[in-house]
Amino acid sequence: MTAPAVGGATSEVGALRTVLLHRPGAELRRLTPRNNDQLLFDGVPWVRRAQEEHDAFAAALTARGVEVLHLDRLLAEVLAVPAARAELVAAAVDDPRLGATLKRTAAAHLADLSPEDLARALVAGLAHDELPGARGLSFELMRRGDFVVPPLPNLLFTRDSSVWVGDQVAVASLTMPARHRESTITAAVYAHHPRFTGAEQLYDASLEHLEGGDVLLLAPGVVAVGVGERTTPGGAERLARRVFARGLARTVLVVPIAQQRATMHLDTIATMVDVDAMVMYPAVADSLVAWTVTADVPPDDDDTTDLVVRGPAPFLEAAAAAMGIERLRVIDTGLDPVTAEREQWDDGNNTLALAPRLAVAYERNTVTNAALEAAGIEVVPIAGSELGSGRGGPRCMSCPVRRDPM
Numbered sequence: 164m165t166a167p168a169v170g171g172a173t174s175e176v177g178a179l180r181t182v183l184l185h186r187p188g189a190e191l192r193r194l195t196p197r198n199n200d201q202l203l204f205d206g207v208p209w210v211r212r213a214q215e216e217h218d219a220f221a222a223a224l225t226a227r228g229v230e231v232l233h234l235d236r237l238l239a240e241v242l243a244v245p246a247a248r249a250e251l252v253a254a255a256v257d258d259p260r261l262g263a264t265l266k267r268t269a270a271a272h273l274a275d276l277s278p279e280d281l282a283r284a285l286v287a288g289l290a291h292d293e294l295p296g297a298r299g300l301s302f303e304l305m306r307r308g309d310f311v312v313p314p315l316p317n318l319l320f321t322r323d324s325s326v327w328v329g330d331q332v333a334v335a336s337l338t339m340p341a342r343h344r345e346s347t348i349t350a351a352v353y354a355h356h357p358r359f360t361g362a363e364q365l366y367d368a369s370l371e372h373l374e375g376g377d378v379l380l381l382a383p384g385v386v387a388v389g390v391g392e393r394t395t396p397g398g399a400e401r402l403a404r405r406v407f408a409r410g411l412a413r414t415v416l417v418v419p420i421a422q423q424r425a426t427m428h429l430d431t432i433a434t435m436v437d438v439d440a441m442v443m444y445p446a447v448a449d450s451l452v453a454w455t456v457t458a459d460v461p462p463d464d465d466d467t468t469d470l471v472v473r474g475p476a477p478f479l480e481a482a483a484a485a486m487g488i489e490r491l492r493v494i495d496t497g498l499d500p501v502t503a504e505r506e507q508w509d510d511g512n513n514t515l516a517l518a519p520r521l522a523v524a525y526e527r528n529t530v531t532n533a534a535l536e537a538a539g540i541e542v543v544p545i546a547g548s549e550l551g552s553g554r555g556g557p558r559c560m561s562c563p564v565r566r567d568p569m
């Protein structure tokens with residue numbers, strides 16, 4: 164296992180040092196036209212090509228000095244720890260579709276696997292015909308194409324299942340049933356892998372819904388949280404209470420976003436590309452508002468104190484005020500409304516900053532990328548024709564574990 168080192172990030176653009184990725188594997192081969200909607204993919208990707216695209220993404224990061232951690236490897240390593248193994252096997256069969264006998268036989272099968280095989284099964288799932296010796300009423304009545312343990316094709320989007328705020332890690336409370344089990348994996352890795360020994364946990368999956376794609380570290384001490392299809396106002400409030408209580412932020416901007424797939428997370432409509440600049444979907448730039456949340460006294464654990472809530476105010480004004488800058492510069496996705504809508508859908512806004520004015524973006528969003536370059540942002544283009552079928556870009560596919568302070 165790797166040497167202990169704990170992480171942290173206070174901005175979106177501090178030099179990226181360590182990032183958590185997940186190379187997609189057998190779990191993508193489970194996608195069919197019958198299950199892709201439920202599993203939150205917009206199509207059936209060509210898996211080999213998706214892996215090549217992901218390898219090129221990881222290589223682009225490594226070439227720029229970023230340490231890449233692979234979630235599947237951390238998972239296999241942590242499964243050597245008996246407590247982690249027990250937690251993850253229990254989580255895999257904790258499913259109301261399964262009867263007691265099937266739960267027991269499936270758990271026994273999983274518990275017998277080597278750490279590597281168990282890691283694969285937890286991510287790729289277990290199909291009905293992959294469970295020799297399984298029995299029980301629910302097993303007999305299950306359709307042959309069903310999964311006893313469903314696959315996790317969205318594990319690829321490591322941004323959503325955990326997010327670092329300051330030196331603490333928030334394990335997400337994921338909203339969509341197809342993604343619930345992802346946070347059991349990130350929770351086990353952060354709790355039991357020696358790499359993360361000493362990391363304090365800021366949030367956990369039992370709390371109100373909160374997904375990492377909705378959390379943007381606008382500046383040290385200033386966190387924006389999108390609320391919409393995924394993160395709830397309750398999740399935003401809980402995060403605000405926790406970051407204030409632990410001294411990790413002084414302002415949380417709560418930003419309502421349309422509850423629809425195209426804008427499922429705040430990072431689908433805006434991401435930071437410089438200390439004072441965002442790439443943003445122009446259709447929302449003027450209508451986006453923010454509620455500014457602060458605390459007069461640090462909240463306690465019993466939730467007995469009220470937070471101070473002001474707003475709503477135009478997002479760009481509220482953000483600039485909270486960040487202590489005159490103006491937050493905006494670079495538009497596309498130039499005309501149709502191009503903007505196409506490039507927003509294809510994750511043109513979803514950039515991963517490697518440092519101020521240096522960002523990874525999907526190459527296909529040529530108009531947005533040209534606008535970024537014209538604004539002085541160097542773009543590291545990556546291919547995403549297959550990866551994009553899961554509706555996530557470079558930011559969604561990466562969880563920064565360590566960034567330099569600004």
Ligand SMILES: NC(=O)NCCC[C@H](N)C(=O)O
Pocket residue numbers: 202203204317320322323339342375376377427428430431553554555556558559
């Ligand atoms: N932060 C993001 O926008 N992540 C993309 C998640 C895509 C995934 N297919 C989902 O629907 O949750």
